[in-house]
Amino acid sequence: MIKEEMCIETEAYIDDNGVQVSLKVDTFEEFIEFMKMVNTDKVAMGNRDAFKKYTKRMLIWFHKTYNNKEIEKEIPPVLVRIEVCLFDMYKLGQCYGGYANINKKNEWKDMAMGFGFPQEYDEKFKKLYETYLLLPE
Numbered sequence: 001m002i003k004e005e006m007c008i009e010t011e012a013y014i015d016d017n018g019v020q021v022s023l024k025v026d027t028f029e030e031f032i033e034f035m036k037m038v039n040t041d042k043v044a045m046g047n048r049d050a051f052k053k054y055t056k057r058m059l060i061w062f063h064k065t066y067n068n069k070e071i072e073k074e075i076p077p078v079l080v081r082i083e084v085c086l087f088d089m090y091k092l093g094q095c096y097g098g099y100a101n102i103n104k105k106n107e108w109k110d111m112a113m114g115f116g117f118p119q120e121y122d123e124k125f126k127k128l129y130e131t132y133l134l135l136p137e
Contacts, residue, residue, distance in 0.1 A: 012054055014047045023054040025061050034058055035136070038087070039094065048087070055087040062136050077128050084115060089125075090133050099134055102126075 012023040016037070025034050034054070037043045044051050056075045063071045076083045092114050096102045102111060108122035117125070 012050050014043070014050055016043055023050060025054070025058040028066075031058065031062060031136075038090065044087075044091065052085055052087040055090065059086060059132055059136065067135055071132070073131060075132070077132065079117065079121065079124055079128075082117075084125075084128060086132050089115070089129065093129060093133065099129060102129075 013020045014023060014037075015021075021033075021037065022030075023034060023037075025031050038051060038055070059075065060071060063069060076086055078084070089111075092111060093099065093102060096105075096107050096111065102108060103126070108126045109119035111129070112121035112125045113119055115125070
């Protein structure tokens with residue numbers, strides 16, 4: 001199993017095939033590298049806990065820097081007192097082909113049920129995806 005190491009500045013590093021890679025995102029280039037790793041299933045799922053934590057930080061940075069506004073909602077979002085992991089939501093969304101494909105095929109019910117929610121939560125999941133994940137996608 002790949003381990004997460006923390007330094008004084010709480011920067012996470014993961015081991016990607018023997019190379020220490022930072023999960024810090026403070027530049028567009030770091031954002032691109034982060035997203036490449038997230039989209040590489042072996043790396044992302046082998047370091048799931050670290051990516052879950054740093055997806056939140058990446059999204060805050062991304063929206064502040066490229067959307068020019070703070071995310072006004074809580075991270076992670078909560079539906080009926082259950083936290084919805086944005087990393088898992090992104091990965092599941094990619095399995096369905098991303099936002100455009102989910103929307104075109106109206107698979108938001110499947111997204112909701114993939115998290116254990118009833119299919120009636122489809123619009124809530126669509127709104128969550130649009131709020132947090134659509135721009136970085």
